[in-house]
Ligand code: HEM
Ligand code: SF4
């Protein structure tokens with residue numbers, strides 16, 4: 001079921017990549033797009049606030065001035081403010097759905113997931129109070145429906161809806177309180193957004209410039225073609241019987257006033273609780289987390305640099321070895337991706353001991369075992385050419401590939417592969433070529449695995465792949481769960497190239 | 512679709528996104544009240560009578576109390592619930608007991624009740640009991656009102672002003 005959904009997402013991704021280009025594919029940077037929309041909302045909001053009057057009697061007129069007299073600036077800002085806020089809802093919903101479908105919400109990621117649920121509440125508080133402060137007929141509906149909805153909780157001694165009973169009773173103080181909340185809630189949201197990505201190294205919070213420009217241009221065009229307007233001044237003596245509603249933010253209010261406030265609370269709280277608990281329904285069966293072996297750690301810090309989840313810190317040496325630092329894993333943050341193993345120079349298969357131990361290891365996938373798998377897989381290959389294919393656990397299902405020239409070695413993440421293993425496979429003549437696959441490019445399950453791997457091969461990130469290793473004997477294709485066909489094509493092309501290569505390359509002993 | 516230049520597709524995708532945002536930001540229109548209806552809101556806050564009168568303590572009763580608690584008069588703070596009734600065109604459409612607020616049951620009773628009615632002429636009678644009596648009401652007012660469509664008609668109650676207030 002999840003696999004089917006994942007394949008569907010990937011198919012849409014492929015379409016989107018064709019339209020937007022892979023780098024600008026919005027669907028792999030939804031979190032960054034929410035951040036971006038947030039900044040548009042803040043900048044336009046600051047502009048509006050300069051002209052806005054927070055008093056109930058003058059608020060409407062001040063917004064009308066912005067919209068009509070100053071349409072070219074204030075009007076556009078108002079529309080941008082509304083539409084960028086609106087855009088946040090579908091984008092955040094997709095973000096959520098995507099993390100769920102790609103299974104990036106359980107285990108240590110519960111933190112990002114759980115804080116995300118809280119963000120939704122701040123987001124809605126910001127949006128609902130935003131419609132309130134315009135004090136037009138829609139605002140009137142929002143004020144009455146929201147206070148009635150809160151009264152259904154039965155926690156206020158006096159119904160707060162009485163603040164908006166009629167024109168004679170209307171409470172300017174309550175209105176001003178809402179203007180205040182409309183400033184406070186977005187600030188809390190920002191703080192929450194910051195917390196949300198605390199466990200991420202190099203979080204993607206900014207979309208690429210071209211995508212950002214495209215979105216800003218789109219929202220600006222929408223603002224000019226279809227400006228956000230008010231719906232006539234509020235008058236509490238007349239029920240705003242029919243109004244244009246912003247369904248992104250206000251959908252809960254019709255539920256409350258048409259059915260019941262209690263039902264609306266049950267839906268809002270029930271839904272929040274349900275998604276909050278999803279990381280444990282069922283919980284992730286995670287393999288054991290990374291473990292440091294001090295005997296083999298010299299405190300170089302590469303693992304800490306490469307861990308995408310801030311799970312590794314460097315601490316002062318405790319074992320009296322002549323190094324300053326040592327690596328230390330916080331098990332509560334570790335996702336068992338093994339990217340740290342790929343970064344550790346001590347994970348080298350060229351080491352002499354048969355049962356060597358790396359500075360940091362995944363207990364279920366020891367580095368020495370990886371070397372053994374290379375040797376074993378290689379000895380089982382009898383074709384013309386021999387390819388070792390490294391796949392990650394979140395990569396394509398390769399069980400249908402039946403090819404005597406190909407041996408598959410699975411890793412938790414492709415970033416776990418130390419470059420020295422590639423070196424070992426090719427230079428020590430265990431394979432004619434090494435092929436890497438896994439998640440789709442730009443969408444690594446562990447965020448940076450693919451990129452780190454590529455940079456290590458390109459000698460831009462340590463540990464480097466030695467220059468002597470012929471790069472033409474390494475190929476990659478990021479197939480995800482859905483693109484076995486593309487992978488097969490790419491593999492055939494790779495084989496053709498390998499066949500055409502002269503035999504007198506560095507691994508001449510193969511003949 | 513392959514032959515369509517990429518940038519046209521790109522603009523098309525942005526346009527669909529904009530259209531969705533633009534549309535759902537105000538459409539479909541929501542109608543919260545039928546076209547020929549008016550809204551009556553009965554809402555007020557009022558404190559009912561205390562459940563018991565204050566009574567003078569007898570010397571024996573006083574002696575039983577701790578020295579620092581000896582006050583000559585004892586007043587229970589708890590109030591009676593209100594009983595409110597609203598009659599529309601001769602028919603009782605609301606009869607509700609309103610418990611006092613507060614943990615000790617010593618606060619105001621409040622009500623906030625909405626009734627949708629067809630616009631036009633109506634006879635309204637509102638009654639309230641705020642005393643310890645078992646039957647009948649302490650306040651009653653009636654009015655013949657003409658309600659316009661979409662009118663928000665609020666019935667308030669203020670004891671100082673003599674009871675119910677029909678605008
Ligand atoms: C204002 C709303 C939100 C913003 C601005 C936001 C932004 C982000 C960003 C920038 C990332 C980091 C992406 C990366 O670099 O890998 C992220 C990750 C994540 N978000 Fe959100 N998010 C929001 C709401 C939510 C919600 C509502 C949920 C789900 C309930 C959610 C779930 C997650 C999860 C599970 C991750 C972690 C993915 C991983 O560990 O690989 N987010 N978010
Ligand atoms: S990469 Fe290896 S040697 Fe370097 S700090 Fe990490 S565990 Fe220690």
Ligand code: SF4
Pocket residue numbers: 289290306307308309310311312329333334335336337338339340341
């Ligand atoms: S296994 Fe992954 S998450 Fe855990 S410490 Fe290593 S790099 Fe970090």
